[in-house]
Amino acid sequence: MPPLALRSACLRAEILPRSGAGLARLDWIADGAAVPVLRPFTADGVAPRPNQLACFVLVPWSNRLAGGFSCDGVQHAIAPNREGDVYPIHGEGWQLPWAVVQHSDSEAVLTLAHRATPFSFDARIAYQLQDDSLCVTLDVTNAGERALPFGLGLHPYLPRTAGVTLQAAARCVWIPGPDKLPLHAGAIPHAWSFAHANTLPDDVIDHVFEGWDGRARIAWPENRLQLAIESDARYYIVYTPAGADFFCFEPVDHRINAHNGAGGPERHGLTMLAPGQRLRRNFRFVVSATSLTD
Numbered sequence: 001m002p003p004l005a006l007r008s009a010c011l012r013a014e015i016l017p018r019s020g021a022g023l024a025r026l027d028w029i030a031d032g033a034a035v036p037v038l039r040p041f042t043a044d045g046v047a048p049r050p051n052q053l054a055c056f057v058l059v060p061w062s063n064r065l066a067g068g069f070s071c072d073g074v075q076h077a078i079a080p081n082r083e084g085d086v087y088p089i090h091g092e093g094w095q096l097p098w099a100v101v102q103h104s105d106s107e108a109v110l111t112l113a114h115r116a117t118p119f120s121f122d123a124r125i126a127y128q129l130q131d132d133s134l135c136v137t138l139d140v141t142n143a144g145e146r147a148l149p150f151g152l153g154l155h156p157y158l159p160r161t162a163g164v165t166l167q168a169a170a171r172c173v174w175i176p177g178p179d180k181l182p183l184h185a186g187a188i189p190h191a192w193s194f195a196h197a198n199t200l201p202d203d204v205i206d207h208v209f210e211g212w213d214g215r216a217r218i219a220w221p222e223n224r225l226q227l228a229i230e231s232d233a234r235y236y237i238v239y240t241p242a243g244a245d246f247f248c249f250e251p252v253d254h255r256i257n258a259h260n261g262a263g264g265p266e267r268h269g270l271t272m273l274a275p276g277q278r279l280r281r282n283f284r285f286v287v288s289a290t291s292l293t294d
Contacts, residue, residue, distance in 0.1 A: 004100065004108045008129035011037075011287060019048055021098035021110040021125050022056035023156075026134060028225060028287045035223055037287050039157040039246045050094045058153035059093035059112075059140050060119045061259070061270070062252040063208070063237060066181055069259035071148055076118035086179070090155065092116070093123055106130070113143070120144035132287050139280035142273035149259055149270035152281040153233060153252030160240075160247045163221040165197040168229075168236055171211025174255055181257045185210060192238075200247060205240045208255045212236050216249060219290065228286040235269055253281055 003014035003024050012034065014024040025040035038054035050056045064087045068077040078088045081095065093112055102109035112123040120143040128135045138152050158164075173192060174182035188209070191201040197219065212234050219226040231251040239248035254269030255261065261268035271279045 004103050006106055006108060006127060006129045008106055008131055008133075010132045011129050011134060013127065013129060013134060015108055015110070015127060016041075016048070016053065017100050017110055018097040019053060020050050020056050020094040020096060021112070022050060022053040022094065023127075024048070025054050026285070028289075030289065035225060036159055037225070037227055037285070039159055050090075053157070055154055055156040056090075056094040057123075057125055057138060058151075058155055058250070058252060059091050059123050059138065060121055060150045060152070061091045062151055062153040062155075062250065062254060063256040064089050064180060066179075066257050066260050069149075069265070071118075071259075071265075072146070074146070076148075078118070087181075092119065094155070098123075098125070115143065118144070118148060119150075121150070134285040134287075136283040136285075137280065138283070139278055140273075141278040142275050145275055147272055147274045149265035150273050150279050151252065151254040151258065151270045152279060153250055153254075154283055155248060155250050156285075157246045157248055158218060158227075159220065160200065160245055161220050161222050163199070164247075165199055165219045165221075166194045166216065166238070166249065167197040167218075168209070168216035168249070169195045169213050170209035170236065172209070174208045174210065176207065176256070180206065182208065182255060182261075194238075200240050203240075204242050205238045208235055208237045208252070210235055210255060212251075214251075216251075218249065221290075224290045226288055226290050228284075228288070230284040230286070232282050251283060 006013040026038040027034040098110040098112045107128040122141045126137045172185040216229040233251045233253040237250040258268035
C-alpha cells in the first residue's frame with residue numbers, strides 16, 4: 001500500500017498504514033521547498049522497520065516492560081518483540097498493519113483490532129493537518145475479558161543538528177539500572193535540564209522524565225525553524241544515541257516499566273481499563289519559522 005499523503009498550507013505528511021500507522025515524514029513547506037521537521041524515511045520501495053520511521057505509535061504501552069506483570073493476582077508473561085532486546089518494548093501496535101477507515105487531503109483515520117494475550121484491544125489514530133499544525137488523537141479500548149493497565153504515546157525522531165535546543169520542563173528523571181529499567185527517581189542533572197531551552201548533551205540520554213507540564217519546544221537555529229509539542233501526557237522520554245544525526249523526544253503517559261512500579265501501575269501513569277473502557281491521548285505539533293533575532 002502506498003503512503004497516505006496529507007497536505008496543508010504549510011505542512012505535508014506521509015503515513016504508512018502497514019508499518020504500524022507510523023509517519024514516514026513531516027515536512028515544513030517554505031517557498032516551495034520541504035524542510036524535514038521529523039527525520040524522514042526515504043528508501044523507496046523498501047518496507048521500513050518501525051524505528052526507521054519519522055514517528056511511530058506506542059500502544060498499549062511505551063518502552064520496556066520487564067518480561068510481564070501481575071494484575072489482580074494473575075501473572076501475565078510477555079515475550080521480547082525486538083531482536084537484541086531481552087524485554088518486550090514499545091507495545092504491539094507499532095509492529096502491526098492498521099486499516100484505513102478515512103482519508104482526505106488533510107486528514108486520515110486508521111484503526112487496529114488486536115486480539116492476543118494479555119492485551120486484546122481496539123486502537124484508533126487520527127492525523128489531521130491544520131495550517132501549521134499536525135494534530136494526533138490516539139485512543140485504545142480494552143477488548144479483553146479482564147481489567148488491565150493501558151498506556152499510550154508517540155515516538156518521534158527529530159533531526160539532530162549542532163545547535164538544536166530542547167525545552168520541556170519536568171519534575172524529576174528516573175535513573176535506570178544496567179538493564180535500562182528505572183530504579184528510582186532523582187533530581188535532573190544540569191546538563192539534562194530542559195526547564196529552559198538547552199542544547200543536547202554529548203553523553204547518551206535514554207531516560208524517562210516525570211512531571212512534564214505537557215509543553216515542549218524544539219528549535220533548529222541552522223534553518224530558523226521551531227516545533228512546539230503539546231500533549232495531555234505527563235511523561236516524556238529523551239533518547240540521544242551517540243554519534244547519531246537524530247534524537248527522540250517521546251511524549252508518553254507513563255514511565256518505563258510502569259506495570260511493575262512500586263505502588264501499582266496507576267501510580268506511574270498507566271490507566272486501568274475494564275473491558276469496553278477507552279483511553280484517549282492528544283498530541284499537537286506546531287511548526288513555525290523563527291526570525292534572525294530569535
